Structures are given as structure tokens and as C-alpha cells.
Amino acid sequence: MFAYYLDLALRSLKRNRVLTALMVLAIAVGIGACMTTLTVVHLLSGDPLPGKSSTLFFPQVDPENPVVGGSTEPRPAMDYRSAMDLWNAHRADRQAIITSSPVKVRLPDSGQPPLLPSMLSTSADFFPMFDVPFQYGSGWSADDDAHHARVAVISADLNQKLFGGANSVGRILRVRDADMRIVGVLKPWRPTPLFYDPWSQNFSKSEDVFAPFTSSMEINKGNFQAYTCWHVPPSMGDLQNADCVWVWLWVELDSPAKVRDYARFLDDYANTQKSLGRFAVGSEHARLRDLMTWLTYRGQVPGDVRLQAWLASAFLVICLFNAVGLLLAKFLRRSGEIGVRRALGASRGAIFAQCLVEAGLIGLLGGGFGWLLTLFGLWLVRQQPVDYAHLAHLDTAMFLVTFVLAVGTSLLAGLIPALRASRVVPGWQLKAL
Amino acid sequence: MELRPILSTLRRHKVTACLLILEIALTCAIVCNAVFLIGQRLQRMDMPSGIAEHELVQIQLGHxxxxxxxxxxxxxxxxxxxxxxxxxxxxxxxxxxxxxxxSSNSGLMLDPHQQQPTVNVSQYMGQNILPTLGVRLVAGRDFGPGEYVDLDTAMAALKTGDTKGLPQTMIVTRALAERMWPGKDPLGQTAYVGKDIALRVIGVVASLARPNMLRMGPQYSVMWPIHMTLADGASYVLRTAPQDREAVIKAAVAKLKQLDPNRVVVTKRTYDEARREFFASDRAMAGILVGVIVALLTVTALGIVGLASFWVGQRRRTIGVRRALGATRGDILRYFQTENFLLATFGIVLGMALAYGINLFLMTHYELPRLPGIYFPVGALALWAIGQLAVLGPALRAAAVPPVVATRSV
Incomplete structure (x- = not known):
């Protein structure tokens, strides 16, 4: 029966090419606009570490004293002392202390001009915690952290620039004025969003040089940048004793019980600091969000993108109205034919099914063209001057969603017209013939 | 033109007519809001900076x-x-x-013992800023050479509490002066940053926008007489004739490299480039919105063409009868045009209410201002025009139906 309906639908579509083309076009444009923006939203709100993100947590306390502007949320980073206190407590399964600063890098005894990349100062757990992939070598050890070892890990990008992509493990890199031994080279690694950095641009590149937190405090002394300060620092860039937030922590907690314990520990810490007079607010401003909650809270999907998604959805609705109107016109124009089929014994259900098959076919065609328009739309997004442009590609899931949405939309649009068509009174139509 | 026959015909096509009205309403609502959003973006991109934009180049060295x-x-x-x-x-x-x-920002206070600052301002520090940027002084004077202090000296002074090492004066924008001392002469007034820094206003400039955080008031900026060096993260800014900018960048970079080849050029650009980059996302969004409006109007027009063609085809016989009874081609043409005008009007009325609703949603979610009344007629005119254009083709075809159709069976 389905094959017969399909045949009927094809014939009917061929009979009125202009109307068919209008409907397919309307659905294709609607699907194209909708899928382009939905794909961008889908990509931007993706999980950077699937399967692992629920065990990673971002602890926050609020060292700002006094709190300015009546904020109800803590700053996205901490001062050096609070971060060190939390770090030294070693309450998590794994933990990484992090800050980022620009640094001058060159090869000793080379004529190349120096480079000015960003250096991520962190601790040994950073690499296993965030599943950072290595091309050569590996990260450093906790021992290296403790002994302020002069070791570094570099990005694939920097390795390409300095060593032409060769295995550079064991080579010496001059970071500002210190000689660091390269112990690892990363594979190209571009986590999107750059989840571990609470104050960078969301979709920017990760750092080029990674060095132990303890050693980089010595190497790059005086060059650290504060997110904000509530008292003027003793000297610019020298922030270890300053009332500035610039260091943050990530912790890995493998069971709900540990999460509860850590949250309690964080609250206690904040309250103790408040009673000591160092903090203005205690546990009310202590937070322990998991990775995805943190990203949502940060608003990783830019407002403009959400606005575009709303616009595109409204657009699809308009295309839906359009399709309903046109289908209605198409089906009712064939009242005579439907009358004959009814008179020859077709049930209302059969007419209804036949009309829906036709609507579905239009949806499938619209989906096909809509897919092409989506590819074009994503190409347009890639030409935009936004930091997430490189992300805009259609994955398999969204490819399937395109067709499901197209067929679903047109079936929905076909419902009313099909119902009307199936209620055609056969006798009346036959008389008119 | 008699409206009754049109209305009674529409009543017999309730579902179709309602669909068309809904489509027009939704389009109208979105077009109103999209035009408004475009206006907002253009307004933002057009914000005055207060400086001689086309004459400046910036060179920053990673030092x-x-x-x-x-x-x-x-x-x-x-x-x-x-x-x-x-x-x-x-x-x-x-x-x-x-x-x-x-950007460096600080809270200005009228009284050193205030709990919360009066206003958050962005401070411009460095040497020779006023003449280089071409900021227009409207009252008072520029800093004298004796008023400048080094950044290091100021930092040290803050630590020791020795107020002599701190800057004593500042230049404010007119907008800031009006916010801090409304109705008073700002020259000679004193504002405080923290308890220690007291700054007397010696000059007022017409306009000087802040680098970012525009939400805190785009024109709330001040200048402090503090000497900066490249090591403090500052840039060199050169003022030249617009046509010489590229040549000056090249010459300046060559000169600086020659003085010390060990430095990394981080930024070299004209100010126009900097400004374009800052507003790039606004420009892109405005472009997307224009695209959305065009696409929406096209789809709606296509819908009107489709339905009108269907109605014309369905009423061929009726049209023939009317023509045989003496209606002119013009009458038939006007019938379909009026019908479309009526539908569009219903849609527009509904669309206005919807536009207002969408605006309320945007106001709560995207911190947008209320939709000004001026945007409503824009949407209405656009849809009336689109409707009339779209219906013209089918209506002309209807008008071309010969009266003899009435005498034939279907």
C-alpha cells in the first residue's frame, strides 16, 4: 500500500511543479536556517571531556575583602594564599593548581627572534586529569613539582615552530632567563571550549608552554596578570602577597561521598578564613560546581548565538505555516480525485495516509535541500570573525536531526490538510465532475 | 470597493485565511524586532570614541x-x-x-569614607595622551610636566602611604563630570580612589570612550598623569596624516627593531583596524539579521503567491461569471488586491501585539531596551508592500480570465 501511495504522491508532486517547488523551497530554507544555528549551539554547548566531566570540579571561595558592588557570586579565581591552602590540603583524588601568563621563549644559541607565547603554570596532575594527549614524552611528576624542577611540556604548535615537528624531548628551552628541559610534546590539543581557563575567551587556543607551578613562580616572577585586585598590589605583576585573584584550582572527585566531603571542606575553609578576618564572606560564597555546570554558569554559548537560534526557530515556524497553507491548497484542489477514490471504496484512513505520505515526501525533499543549505550556512559561519568559527561543522548526529526535523515538520504541517482532505464528501464531488 | 463579498468568501476559507494571517503576524513581529536589533547594533558601532581615529597607529612591543x-x-x-x-x-x-x-578601572568616590564607589571609571595613563589621541579639551588644561609621576613611584608611594609620590590631578570626560558633580563646575573638584588617592580635576574633555566594559558607562573615563614604560604593558601611539599611516607603521617598526632587535612586535595596526575588530561581532550580527529579514519576507511572499494562485484557480468560474455580468478587469484585479490587503492588515494588527511580546522576552533575556513605537510602522509597511507585490501576479492572471469561461462547464 505504501508503495502505491508513494507512486500517487510522486505523480501529484509532478503534476503541479511550481507549487511543489515552493513547498520544498520553503521547508528547505527553514530547515537550513534552523539547523545552521542549532548546529552551532550544539557544538558550543558540547561536553569537552565526555565520560569524565562529572568527576571534575571547580572549587571557588571569595577572598575579596571588602566585597565590592554587592556581588552574590565569587570571582572565577582566587588569591595565591587561598589557592595554596586548598592545594596543600590534598583533599581530592587529583588536583591541579593553575594560572596563565605571557612569557618570552627562545632556543638558547639560536638566531631566531624570541616568541611570546602564553605559559600555563600548573601541577603534575593536570595532564592525566584532563586526558591531555602526548606526541612525545610525558608530563612531569609530583616530585618535579615539589623540587621546583626546570622542566616543561610544549604544544605541538610550538614544537613545529621551534623544532620543525621533530621529537624535542630532552632539548633545552630558554623561558625568559631560565633553561628548561623539555619532557613532553603534546599532540595537537584544542579543547573547545577552553574549559579549564575561567577567564580566557571561551574558544581560544590553549597555551604553548606548560611548566610546574612552583618553578614558574620563580622563572616568570613579576609577569603574572591579575583578574582583578581589591587593593593595589605591592608591585605590578608580583602577586603572591597581593590582594588579587589570579590562581585557580581544578579537582577530581571520584565518588559522591568525596564530593560531599570536599564541599564541606571548602565551606569550613571559607568560614575559618572569615572568622580570622581575612575573608569578608564565608561559605555563602563557596562553590563546588562540576565541569558542565560550571560551563553553563559561565554562559559558554554566546548571547548572540542563542538569539540566532531563537530567530531560526521562529523562522522554521513561519515555514511550517507556509507549508500548511500550501498543502491545504494542494490537497483540496484534488477534491475531485479524492471523491472518486472514496466512492471506489477507499476509507478515510486511507486518504489520510496517502496525504501524509505525500507530505512526508515533500519533507524528505526539503530535508535534502535543507541539508545543502545547512552546509552553506555553516560555511558562512566559518567566514565570520568569531572565535568559535573553526568549530562549525556538521556531525553525524546533526545530519540525522536535519532529516528527522524536515520530515517531522512536514508531517506536522500535513496533519490539518490531510484531515480536511479525508473529510471530502464523495457524492458531492462526483456530482460536480 | 464593497468589502462584504470579500469577507464572506474569506469566511468560507477560514483555515487557509487564518494560516496566512498567522504567518504574516509572525513575520511582522520578527521583522519589527530584527530591524530594532539592527538599529541597536548600528548605534553601538557608531559610538563616538572622542579621539582622532583616522590619524592613529599603535605599536606594542612584548617587553x-x-x-x-x-x-x-x-x-x-x-x-x-x-x-x-x-x-x-x-x-x-x-x-x-x-x-x-x-583595562585599568577603578571606583571613584566623592568622599574618601564612602562604602561603595560612586561610579566605576577606566583610567588612561601614559605620557602625551591628549595631543596624541587628539582628544578635545573643553575646559581647564592638559597636565604640566611637573605633574607626572612614574608608575613605580606611585606604587611605592601607595605601599608606604606617602601621598607625595601619588598623582594629584586628573582630567575627566564631560559625561563623567555631569555624573559626579551635576550642575557644578567640575574644575577644582576632588574625587577619591580608595582612601589614599585624592585627585583634583584640572581639565574636562568633550569625549573619551573607555576600552571595554561599556556597560559601566561608555564615556566614564579619566586621564591620570602617570608615566608608563613598555614594561608596564603600554603601547606607542603615533599620530600622522591618514594617508601616511601604513608608511609610518613600517618606518616605526624598522626603527624600533634597529634600536633593540631583541624585542617582539606584538601589535602593529592603525586605530581603524582596532576599532573594526572590536565591533566585528556586531557587524556580523547585523548582517545576519538583514539576511533573516530578507529570507522571512521571501518565504512569506512565496506563501502568499502559492495561496493566491490556488484561490484564483479555484474561482476561475466565479470570476468568469462576474466578468460576464459586467465586472471589468480592474474590478477583478482590485478584488484580489483588497483581499490581500485585508488579510495583511489582520496579520499586522496581530503581529504588533506579538512584536511587543517578543520585545518583552528580549528585554528580560538580553538586556535590550523597550521597542520604540517607530519600529511598528516599519514592519507594517514592509508586510503591506510584500503582500501587494506577491498577490499582483496571481491577481493579474485572475483579471485575464475571459468572461466566456462562465458559459463552459469546468
Whole structure:
């Protein structure tokens, strides 16, 4: 029966090419606009570490004293002392202390001009915690952290620039004025969003040089940048004793019980600091969000993108109205034919099914063209001057969603017209013939 | 034109007519809001910076690390840059209006014992800023050479509490002066940053936008007489004739490389480029919105064409009868045009209410202002025009139906 309906639908579509083309076009444009923006939203709100993100947590306390502007949320980073206190407590399964600063890098005894990349100062757990992939070598050890070892890990990008992509493990890199031994080279690694950095641009590149937190405090002394300060620092860039937030922590907690314990520990810490007079607010401003909650809270999907998604959805609705109107016109124009089929014994259900098959076919065609328009739309997004442009590609899931949405939309649009068509009174139509 | 026959026909096509009205309403609502959003973006992109935008180039050197001779080096660089042909002014500026990256901001207070600052301002620090940027002074004077302090001295003074090492004066924008001292002469007034820094206003400039955080008031900026060096993260800014900018950048970079080949050029650009980059996303969004409006109107027009064609085909016989009874082609044409006008009007009325609703949603979610009334007629006119254009083709075809159709069976 389905094959017969399909045949009927094809014939009917061929009979009125202009109307068919209008409907397919309307659905294709609607699907194209909708899928382009939905794909961008889908990509931007993706999980950077699937399967692992629920065990990673971002602890926050609020060292700002006094709190300015009546904020109800803590700053996205901490001062050096609070971060060190939390770090030294070693309450998590794994933990990484992090800050980022620009640094001058060159090869000793080379004529190349120096480079000015960003250096991520962190601790040994950073690499296993965030599943950072290595091309050569590996990260450093906790021992290296403790002994302020002069070791570094570099990005694939920097390795390409300095060593032409060769295995550079064991080579010496001059970071500002210190000689660091390269112990690892990363594979190209571009986590999107750059989840571990609470104050960078969301979709920017990760750092080029990674060095132990303890050693980089010595190497790059005086060059650290504060997110904000509530008292003027003793000297610019020298922030270890300053009332500035610039260091943050990530912790890995493998069971709900540990999460509860850590949250309690964080609250206690904040309250103790408040009673000591160092903090203005205690546990009310202590937070322990998991990775995805943190990203949502940060608003990783830019407002403009959400606005575009709303616009595109409204657009699809308009295309839906359009399709309903046109289908209605198409089906009712064939009242005579439907009358004959009814008179020859077709049930209302059969007419209804036949009309829906036709609507579905239009949806499938619209989906096909809509897919092409989506590819074009994503190409347009890639030409935009936004930091997430490189992300805009259609994955398999969204490819399937395109067709499901197209067929679903047109079936929905076909419902009313099909119902009307199936209620055609056969006798009346036959008389008119 | 008699409206009754049209209305009674529409009543017999309730579902179709309602669909068309809904489609027009939704389109109208979105077009109103989209035009409004475009207006907002254009307004933002058009914000005055207060500086001589087309005459400036910026060169920033990555000079990481404090070296004892940073100050001497800066002086040498400045002297060399002044020698370049076509350079009118050279200054050292920590930041420029409308640029990404960091900015120095502080809370100004009217009273040193205030709990919360009166207003958050962005401070411009560096040497020779006023003449280099071309900011227009409307009252008072620029800083004298004796008023400048070095950044290091100021930092040290803050630590020791020795107020002599701190800057004593500042220049404010007119907008800020009106916010801080409404109705009073701002010259000679004093504002405080923290308890220790007291700054007397010695000059007022017409306009100077802050680098970013525009939400805190785009024109709330001040200038402090503080000497900066490249080691403090400042840039060299050169003022020249618009046509000389590219040549000046090239010459300046060559000169600076020659003075010390060990430095990394982080930024070299004209101010126009900097500003374009800052507003790039607004421009892109405005472009997308224009695209959305065009696509929406096209789809709606296609829908009207489709339905009108269907109605014309369905009523061929009726049209023939009317023509046989004496209706002219013009009558038939006008019938379909009026019908479309009626539908569009219903849709527009509904669309206005919807536009208002969408605006309320945007106001709560995207911090947009209320939709001004001026945007409603824009949407209405657009849809009336689109409707009439779309219906013209089918209506002309209807008008061409010969009266003889009435005498034939279908």
C-alpha cells in the first residue's frame, strides 16, 4: 500500500511543479536556517571531556575583602594564599593548581627572534586529569613539582615552530632567563571550549608552554596578570602577597561521598578564613560546581548565538505555516480525485495516509535541500570573525536531526490538510465532475 | 470597493485565511524586532570614541620583565619615533578606546569614607595622551610636566602611604563630570580612589570612550598623569596624516627593531583596524539579521503567491461569471488586491501585539531596551508592500480570465 501511495504522491508532486517547488523551497530554507544555528549551539554547548566531566570540579571561595558592588557570586579565581591552602590540603583524588601568563621563549644559541607565547603554570596532575594527549614524552611528576624542577611540556604548535615537528624531548628551552628541559610534546590539543581557563575567551587556543607551578613562580616572577585586585598590589605583576585573584584550582572527585566531603571542606575553609578576618564572606560564597555546570554558569554559548537560534526557530515556524497553507491548497484542489477514490471504496484512513505520505515526501525533499543549505550556512559561519568559527561543522548526529526535523515538520504541517482532505464528501464531488 | 463579498468568501476559507494571517503576524513581529536589533547594533558601532581615529597607529612591543633601563629605553624610543617623517605626535598609552584585552578601572568616590564607589571609571595613563589621541579639551588644561609621576613611584608611594609620590590631578570626560558633580563646575573638584588617592580635576574633555566594559558607562573615563614604560604593558601611539599611516607603521617598526632587535612586535595596526575588530561581532550580527529579514519576507511572499494562485484557480468560474455580468478587469484585479490587503492588515494588527511580546522576552533575556513605537510602522509597511507585490501576479492572471469561461462547464 505504501508503495502505491508513494507512486500517487510522486505523480501529484509532478503534476503541479511550481507549487511543489515552493513547498520544498520553503521547508528547505527553514530547515537550513534552523539547523545552521542549532548546529552551532550544539557544538558550543558540547561536553569537552565526555565520560569524565562529572568527576571534575571547580572549587571557588571569595577572598575579596571588602566585597565590592554587592556581588552574590565569587570571582572565577582566587588569591595565591587561598589557592595554596586548598592545594596543600590534598583533599581530592587529583588536583591541579593553575594560572596563565605571557612569557618570552627562545632556543638558547639560536638566531631566531624570541616568541611570546602564553605559559600555563600548573601541577603534575593536570595532564592525566584532563586526558591531555602526548606526541612525545610525558608530563612531569609530583616530585618535579615539589623540587621546583626546570622542566616543561610544549604544544605541538610550538614544537613545529621551534623544532620543525621533530621529537624535542630532552632539548633545552630558554623561558625568559631560565633553561628548561623539555619532557613532553603534546599532540595537537584544542579543547573547545577552553574549559579549564575561567577567564580566557571561551574558544581560544590553549597555551604553548606548560611548566610546574612552583618553578614558574620563580622563572616568570613579576609577569603574572591579575583578574582583578581589591587593593593595589605591592608591585605590578608580583602577586603572591597581593590582594588579587589570579590562581585557580581544578579537582577530581571520584565518588559522591568525596564530593560531599570536599564541599564541606571548602565551606569550613571559607568560614575559618572569615572568622580570622581575612575573608569578608564565608561559605555563602563557596562553590563546588562540576565541569558542565560550571560551563553553563559561565554562559559558554554566546548571547548572540542563542538569539540566532531563537530567530531560526521562529523562522522554521513561519515555514511550517507556509507549508500548511500550501498543502491545504494542494490537497483540496484534488477534491475531485479524492471523491472518486472514496466512492471506489477507499476509507478515510486511507486518504489520510496517502496525504501524509505525500507530505512526508515533500519533507524528505526539503530535508535534502535543507541539508545543502545547512552546509552553506555553516560555511558562512566559518567566514565570520568569531572565535568559535573553526568549530562549525556538521556531525553525524546533526545530519540525522536535519532529516528527522524536515520530515517531522512536514508531517506536522500535513496533519490539518490531510484531515480536511479525508473529510471530502464523495457524492458531492462526483456530482460536480 | 464593497468589502462584504470579500469577507464572506474569506469566511468560507477560514483555515487557509487564518494560516496566512498567522504567518504574516509572525513575520511582522520578527521583522519589527530584527530591524530594532539592527538599529541597536548600528548605534553601538557608531559610538563616538572622542579621539582622532583616522590619524592613529599603535605599536606594542612584548617587553616582558622589568628591566632597570625601561624608562631610558622608552625615552630613546620616543625620541627616535619623533624623527620619523610624517609623525606629528608620539605618546605612550596603556590602552585605547574600544579595544579588547585588559583595562585599568577603578571606583571613584566623592568622599574618601564612602562604602561603595560612586561610579566605576577606566583610567588612561601614559605620557602625551591628549595631543596624541587628539582628544578635545573643553575646559581647564592638559597636565604640566611637573605633574607626572612614574608608575613605580606611585606604587611605592601607595605601599608606604606617602601621598607625595601619588598623582594629584586628573582630567575627566564631560559625561563623567555631569555624573559626579551635576550642575557644578567640575574644575577644582576632588574625587577619591580608595582612601589614599585624592585627585583634583584640572581639565574636562568633550569625549573619551573607555576600552571595554561599556556597560559601566561608555564615556566614564579619566586621564591620570602617570608615566608608563613598555614594561608596564603600554603601547606607542603615533599620530600622522591618514594617508601616511601604513608608511609610518613600517618606518616605526624598522626603527624600533634597529634600536633593540631583541624585542617582539606584538601589535602593529592603525586605530581603524582596532576599532573594526572590536565591533566585528556586531557587524556580523547585523548582517545576519538583514539576511533573516530578507529570507522571512521571501518565504512569506512565496506563501502568499502559492495561496493566491490556488484561490484564483479555484474561482476561475466565479470570476468568469462576474466578468460576464459586467465586472471589468480592474474590478477583478482590485478584488484580489483588497483581499490581500485585508488579510495583511489582520496579520499586522496581530503581529504588533506579538512584536511587543517578543520585545518583552528580549528585554528580560538580553538586556535590550523597550521597542520604540517607530519600529511598528516599519514592519507594517514592509508586510503591506510584500503582500501587494506577491498577490499582483496571481491577481493579474485572475483579471485575464475571459468572461466566456462562465458559459463552459469546468
Amino acid at each position: 616582558i620583565g622589568k628591566s632597570p633601563d625601561a624608562k631610558a629605553q622608552t625615552e630613546t624610543d620616543l625620541a627616535a619615533l619623533r624623527q620619523i617623517a610624517g609623525v606629528r605626535q608620539v605618546g605612550v598609552v596603556e590602552e585605547l578606546p574600544f579595544s579588547y584585552g585588559g
